Structures are given as structure tokens and as C-alpha cells.
Amino acid sequence: MSGTRLYKNAINIGGALIFGLLLSIFITLFVNSLPSIRKYGFDFITSSIWDPVFEKFGAFPFILGTILTSFISLIISIPFSLSVSLFVAEYYENTFFSKIFETLVDLLAGIPSVIYGLWGFFYVTPIVRNIQIKFSVPPTGVSILAASLILSIMIIPYASSIAKEVIKLVPIDLKEAGYSLGATRYEIIKNVIFPYAKSGIFAGILLSLGRALGETMAVTMVIGNSIQLPKNIFQPGNTIASIIANEFTEAVGELHLSALIELGLILFLITLIINLFANFIIKKQELGI
Amino acid sequence: MIKKILLVIGLIFAAVRLNAQTELIGAGASFPYPLYSKMFDEYYKIYSVKVNYQSIGSGGGIRQLKAKTVDFGASDAILNDEQLKEFDGEILHIPICLGVVVITYNLDVTHRINFTPDLIADIFLGKITKWNDERIKKVNPKLSLPDLPITVVRRADGSGTTFVFTDYLCKVSSEWKEKVGTGTSVNWPVGIGGKGNEGVAGLVKQTKGAIGYVELTYALQNKLPYGVIRNKSGYFINPTVESVSEAGNVKLPDDMRISITDTESKTGYPISAFTYILVYSDLSKANDKMNYEKAKTLANLLWWMTHEGQKYTKPLDYAPLSKEAQKSAEKLLKKLNFDGKILLK
Numbered sequence: 001m002s003g004t005r006l007y008k009n010a011i012n013i014g015g016a017l018i019f020g021l022l023l024s025i026f027i028t029l030f031v032n033s034l035p036s037i038r039k040y041g042f043d044f045i046t047s048s049i050w051d052p053v054f055e056k057f058g059a060f061p062f063i064l065g066t067i068l069t070s071f072i073s074l075i076i077s078i079p080f081s082l083s084v085s086l087f088v089a090e091y092y093e094n095t096f097f098s099k100i101f102e103t104l105v106d107l108l109a110g111i112p113s114v115i116y117g118l119w120g121f122f123y124v125t126p127i128v129r130n131i132q133i134k135f136s137v138p139p140t141g142v143s144i145l146a147a148s149l150i151l152s153i154m155i156i157p158y159a160s161s162i163a164k165e166v167i168k169l170v171p172i173d174l175k176e177a178g179y180s181l182g183a184t185r186y187e188i189i190k191n192v193i194f195p196y197a198k199s200g201i202f203a204g205i206l207l208s209l210g211r212a213l214g215e216t217m218a219v220t221m222v223i224g225n226s227i228q229l230p231k232n233i234f235q236p237g238n239t240i241a242s243i244i245a246n247e248f249t250e251a252v253g254e255l256h257l258s259a260l261i262e263l264g265l266i267l268f269l270i271t272l273i274i275n276l277f278a279n280f281i282i283k284k285q286e287l288g289i
Numbered sequence: 290m291i292k293k294i295l296l297v298i299g300l301i302f303a304a305v306r307l308n309a310q311t312e313l314i315g316a317g318a319s320f321p322y323p324l325y326s327k328m329f330d331e332y333y334k335i336y337s338v339k340v341n342y343q344s345i346g347s348g349g350g351i352r353q354l355k356a357k358t359v360d361f362g363a364s365d366a367i368l369n370d371e372q373l374k375e376f377d378g379e380i381l382h383i384p385i386c387l388g389v390v391v392i393t394y395n396l397d398v399t400h401r402i403n404f405t406p407d408l409i410a411d412i413f414l415g416k417i418t419k420w421n422d423e424r425i426k427k428v429n430p431k432l433s434l435p436d437l438p439i440t441v442v443r444r445a446d447g448s449g450t451t452f453v454f455t456d457y458l459c460k461v462s463s464e465w466k467e468k469v470g471t472g473t474s475v476n477w478p479v480g481i482g483g484k485g486n487e488g489v490a491g492l493v494k495q496t497k498g499a500i501g502y503v504e505l506t507y508a509l510q511n512k513l514p515y516g517v518i519r520n521k522s523g524y525f526i527n528p529t530v531e532s533v534s535e536a537g538n539v540k541l542p543d544d545m546r547i548s549i550t551d552t553e554s555k556t557g558y559p560i561s562a563f564t565y566i567l568v569y570s571d572l573s574k575a576n577d578k579m580n581y582e583k584a585k586t587l588a589n590l591l592w593w594m595t596h597e598g599q600k601y602t603k604p605l606d607y608a609p610l611s612k613e614a615q616k617s618a619e620k621l622l623k624k625l626n627f628d629g630k631i632l633l634k
Contacts, residue, residue, distance in 0.1 A: 052476070121491060129495075138440070225483070246484065256474075
């Protein structure tokens, strides 16, 4: 009896702590960004001038850069992460080969982001430079495109590992029923596996989006850190996470610091909104089944 | 058994207390970090005073000093009057060495490229966009400059290097002063940003026709090409440890809060600056843990750094203080006190 109670209490306290922590992060960010919120108000989000010397701060280029890199990388990574998860969970389930492949893909998640950054800097940016020359835009190499490419590789394991688990969970009876009706493998995947596993697959994709939104080091090394508004994805840009990492240590002025913290608050809110939206979609789909 | 454990615990506490008495804590600029860690290591060997220095950046160093969590701060930038008012007491800028910024580029040329101040300003303003521009050709008659677009590379992270460089540009170009200004991070009109010296150097190395600025130390150790710059007196000066020390050999104000970019010195290299250690002149105000003994230790350390310690600058490619600067540092150090009691005679 007392063991049960102890256990329950421990869980309650743990849960409350996590919630309290989240709340206190939000409050800290909010309180510290008050000077900037008071001074710039809503203009902070829409203005695209970032001038620490004359203390004019507008976050639009960074918000745009964050959203662009995250969604482009998501679009690039989805086909790969889906095929990886189908490969290991459906086509070659429990074979020696798929075990090795699974480990390798999971290993992608364990590589420190600075190594992705270095690799991207020396290997991906020259490729992007060649593309830029073909499109006759300034061949800077570092650009939103380069950052998106690196990010897309980084987030594949996040989406694929969850997708593969839910694909494995699809009841064998359902699949066998499909086969007995003469369905091909493609039809089974399309009409049985995807409908059954879609909320899980979607959750995995959103987890990877969360990772892409917050990635700092690798992006900073290949995005070009330009504070101007990018006109297309071949131009250098900047993300919220990388401008914070770049300017925080040497930010002397109170407003500069406060503006950087407000950027953190915005990133926090973007992540929160996306997660809430994801929960909403998953709930809706579950009800649909 | 219990006695033994107590003894061990007692010893640990004793060790911690012993350490606490001789350990100084500092935080700030990352640019002089290699030099400081060498100096502090040598100082520990001689006087067994431990100095714990965290290179968290000048901005962080200034904040920590204000928050009274460190014994001294370090900064590449000078605090302005407004910033100084925010402190609970007078802050001294003790010069330790000089930081130098060089212009590096990626271009196949036979000689070093000559730059005039207005050329540098106009390139970084985005007004000169090709290497074979007439104005570049004019000061480099011997070089065959290619028809290549100039890609400007600058620091993406806030840094003392950027502060020194933009401070120089402000002095030589009124347009720069009006549009961009001086700061550790500024609103760059053109260019791409690299993180740290290595980020800028990496981007320059990769991009044909790129131009950027890095610290001299970094350029020398990585064998990067760098340009020769015309100073205020009209001479083209090669950045060397000597020409930089010379830049600081000018008439200096008592508080040492001076920018020596675009120096008056005839043989001085124009883009350099002092890097400082920041301390409260009344060290009793530094933090709660400060006491007379500790204050005395800190004063001795600073004296050593500006005198005997200077011999560690050149091997690490930092420029030592000139005679003039050393004298000013001495004057400042003699103002150090603990609640009114002067620490150095």
C-alpha cells in the first residue's frame, strides 16, 4: 500500500517538476525580453532591420530563415525517412541486413552537430556553389539551401525511428487479410500500413521538425549568417537559434540582449504552437480510425 | 572508521579553503585567452596563485563584473561613460597587450595587395564589387588583378575583432560611421558571416575572390595571406608585432580608454587596439569574497602581467605594450586599493 502511494507521489512530483521547469523557462524568457517587447512591440516580428549599433531590432529575417530551413529540410527528408522505415520494418524485417542498416541510421542521430557542420562546410557548400553558378547567382556556397540539405540528413533518424516502430506494430492479421484478397505489397503499404500507422509517422515527422527548428551549430556553419532578408534559397540567411548563439556572448547593450532573449521566446512559442498543432492532428486522426 | 572518514572530510575542506585563498576568478574576452592562459600558467609556477579565467566573451565579462561574481573582467572594447555609470564604483582599464586585425583574401597574386583606408571602407560597404576596379589597380600597379567579384566575409558572432575593425572603418569613412557604426556586432551592408576567426578564414579559403578580416595571430599561425595598409601618415604598413606595438606608442590618456585605430604614429599599423583587464579601483567592491590579501594578490598579478609577463606576448604573436602604454598601466595600477588602502607602491 505505502509502496503504491510512494510511487504515485514520486510520479506526481516528477510531473509537476517538469511542468514547473517549462513554465519557469517561459517566465524567464518573457521577463527578460520585456525591455525589447516594450520598445518594439509587434514591429519586432515584422521589421527586417537588425542593427545592434543603432539599437533597431527586427526579427523577420531570422523567423523566415528558421521556418524556411526547417520546412525545406523536412520536405527533403520525408521520402528518405519513410523509405528507410519501410525498408527495415516491412521489406527486410528482422534480417541481418536490416539490423545493420537500422543501427547505421540511428547512428546518424548520434553524430555531434558540429561534425555535420564541418562536413557540410567542406563537402556540401562546394556542391551548392556549383548549383549557384548554374543558376548564375553569387557563388557563396553557404546559403539557406546548404543549411537545409545538412538539416535534412540530420533529421532523418528522428522521423524514421518512430515510423519504423509503428510500422512494425501493424497487426500481421490485417496484412495477411490483405494478401489473401490478392493485394500486392504496394497496395498493402498504401491501404493497410499507412492508414494504420499514419499518426505515428506524423508524430515522428513532427519530432524531426522540432529538431530542425532548434538546430544551431551545424546551421550556423553553413547558412552564411547574413542579417539581410534572403530573396531566395540560394542566398545566405540566418536562423533564430544561430543568431542567438552568435551574438549572445558579446551583446553588451541591454536592448540587444533583451532582443536576443525575445528571439528565444519566439522560437519557444513557434515550437509550442507546432507541437500543439501536431497533437491536434494526431488526435483527429485517431478518432478517424 | 568514522574518525577516518571525518579526517578525510576535514582534509578535503582544508584543501578547499586553502585553494579559495589563492584562487582568483576572471572572465571575459576570448581574443587574448591563449596569452592569458599561458601567463596564468607561468604565474602559477612561480607564485602558486591559481587564476581561473573563463573566456566567455567581452560582453559576458563585463556583465559578470557588474554582477560581482568575478574578481576581474576582460574586454577588447572600451566601456563608454554610460556603461561605466552602471557600475558600483570606478572601473580601471588595465592594458595587457594589443590585438591586431588583418585583411585576408583569396586571390592568386604575386605580391601582397596594398589597401588604402577608403578602399577597405568601400569594399565592406559593397561599393567596390570587382577586384579589377580602377581604384584597387591604382594602388597596386604591379599586380594583375582578375575580373572577379569580391565576396565580403565577416564575423557572424559578436567579437572584439569586429569592434576594432568597425572602429577603424568609422574613423576613415564618414559614410560607414553614419550607416553602420562601431560595435561587437553591426548591421553589415554586404557579405556572408563566418563563426569565429576559423569560420571567416575557412570561408575566405573556399571562395575565390573573397576578402575578410581576422586576427593577426590567427593569420600568422595558419599562413593566410594578408594585405598591407596605408596609415594616416601615408605609409603602407605591414602588420607585424613591432609595427603594432608602435601604433600604441602615442600620447595616451590617464585612464587608457583610447582607441588607437588609424594611429597617429608614423610607423604604426592602423588596425589595432589594446585589450584590457577590467577591475574595480577599490577592490573591496569587487565581490563578497574579496579581502585585503586577495586584492593584494590580484594587484601583484596585474603588475606582473604588464611587466615580466610581457615576454610571453611575442612567442604567441601578440604585440606587447609599448613603453608609453606600460607607464600608463603603472599609473593605473598604483590607484588600486582595498577600501582606501593602496595595494602597490
